[in-house]
Amino acid sequence: MSIQLQQTMQRRRGLFTTDHRTIGIRYLLLSLLAVAIGTVLSLFMRIHIVSPDLKLPLFGQIPPEGYLALVTMHGTLMVFFVLTTAPVNGFASLILPSQIGAQRMAFPLLNAIAFWLTTLSLVVLLGAFFVPGGAPISGWTNYPPLSAITAAGPGQATGMDLWLVSIGIFCFASILSAINMLTTIVSKRCQGMTLLRMPLTVWSWLVTAVLILFAFSILFAAVVLLLSDRHLATGFFVPTGEVINGLLLDRANSHANGSPMLWLHLFWFFGHPEVYIAVLPSMGLTSSLLANFTRRPVFGYRFMVATTLLIGVFGLLVWGHHMFVSGMNPYAGTAFSLMTMAIAIPSSGKVLGWLAMLLRGRDSRVHPMPTPMLFTLGFLSFFIAGGLTGPVLAQPILDAYLHNTYFVVAHFHLIMAMAGAFSLFAAVYYWFPLMTGRLMHETLGKWHFWLSLIGAYATFFPMHFAGLAGQPRHYAQLIGSTSTFLSSLLPLQTGITHSALFLASAQLLFLANLAWSARRGKPAGSNPWRATTLEWASDLTECRVVRGPYEYNFQSNLSDFVMQCAAEPEQE
């Protein structure tokens, strides 16, 4: 083989390779590990709620604070290492350069450094399980003073410090990735690839990278301030006169009167853009896949770009809707409530656009629907189901009742976890031929989809009812008190636990499919989905883009689709 190819293959195999596709696949494997651990933790949580006395493997019988540790680590792993790493770092490293016609990212070494820092961050986080005291118990949101005082609870000493160090490293790695992505998109587009000819996935990565740059810097500042409170006796977040475990907190040298509200503002200024970071790439992918599988262009390309930008901008302005009951100024609550309802407008615009694409493409769509299309429809379904409860929670007066109940848990699991997960599945099934040259097994994929869809709704939909009934979050058990309020919810929670076990088992089909198809899957051609975007082009060296990204069935006398970089459309 040629020297070029040999050098490429060697470059891809090294441990510290800077090849963007290898790094992308490694990011995805990291997320796979994190999601497996996070799922196991969630199953332990579910089992513990319905049978608190059961001894679980590795943990024995879980005390109530152990349950909180499970909650904290489940949330942290899933939000950071699955929903931020996979759609943003993983798939962007893999796909972004090809989609804009570039050979590599702008700073390949930075990409490699960011990956290894993310790995280090995961290792440090998982180390929190093994230190004396165990994992932190203050939730992924870590409100002070629980998170600021090392004596406040088990796991709040070394475990909490490891969490803070891990997330600090993760912030830094994410910012490096965002710099890389932004510079790549701005400066490495190929000839003819104007901004308005970019695929919507690239637009979503652009906006996501800007959000990462803003949000994770704030989180880094918050982490620094919290570490300072914990170890340098400052008082950014801790009020004076705190009584912990019956003892007055003796902070003789620093009666500096801090406020937990400062943490809440800083954290949620990061925390809300974080959920948009998790979901914007999925939205871009949905537009692309719907276009691909209905064989029609995206409905209103500029409209979709505008809504993406609006969601990004508004997402920075709504953080207070996590803080309606925190004692914030109620007028600020009104402002945040209005902004949150405003952000429903571009989101609904996107959903209506997707529905329009489905309607317009009902005659021309690919038949039977391949698995990536099924998972895209699943994303749409969960996005609508979870999104409809957003405006409900955006009303401060309703949130006063529903805050910290299972209603909120249902909302974000449907719209972020399940929609995000289904979109990640769609991405894996869709881009698997680019990673391995083979297609994933169709039948296994369809079984995976239907079982997951049913399992996910069965798990998370009933949580709405538990929340409306008033069941609070983070309660480790429902029995053992004199009132019957919580134990009356036990049958519902048992049903949810059974569905969760079912849902988790269905993912084994996915793992089996991955393992089998990587070796024995049907060989795909260079463009098995007959897509127009550039990652499927066979030769990018002389790429010159002359048309938009979604020209499927664009003109009646041309063939079914025209590749973005094809010189002349083939005449029929």
Place this chain on the structure above:
Amino acid sequence: MPATFTRTPADIERKDPGIGGKPPVDRRPTGGGGGDDNWDNHPQGRRGPRELLTRYRLGLFFALAGDLMFFIALVGAFFVRQNAGHFDPRDNYVSDWHPLAVPPILWINTAVLLLSSGTIEIARRHLFHEVDVMEEWLGLGRPAVRRASPWLMGTAVLGVIFLAGQWIAWQQLESQGLFFASNQNSHFFYLITATHGIHLVLGIVALVGALCALFLLRRVEMRQIVVDCTAWYWHTMGIFWIFLFVLLTYFQ
């Protein structure tokens, strides 16, 4: 090494360009084609040195934007905590914010930092002086490096003087009994000066690295990029310091 001026698209790997690359001067800012939206003339494959410089400047710009957000978080917290207070036993709201007078040495430090911005800008411009760059590109010695190095060293020295001045300011505050953890706004004084100081230490490390790179890097474009990015970082830290200094002096 091909002794021609054309480069094939397959020749993507970075090599010592010798006579085959483009000189990194400003006469052809986009490396051979139209800029703006004249896409038809935009060369594929290896881009010109101007594109390389733009790419690194863009990366630095985004990194500094994130850094700015970090400082904005601290400044935001600074303003929020100015309303810090507690209720005393008679239910009066007593403020916890005790504005402290900024040690006067900070004015000298500010002047030193501004001077260092000037010296590093002189160094940066030496690296882009066309006659010197053409000589370096042709392999006739390193006049630009020779001219820029003393200014870079001077900047590093001024940076160290600034940091020493900051340290003295801290000593002066501590001798008055105001430590990091004493009260709310001493938190912020130390925190703000410390984080800026850490960024400046990184800047001095970058300066030393740039000095080494000037003698170790073989391509003149990369030497330009290293000094240019270090200079812009240094200027940005100077601008941040001005904002932070005004904040600490007048907005407590």
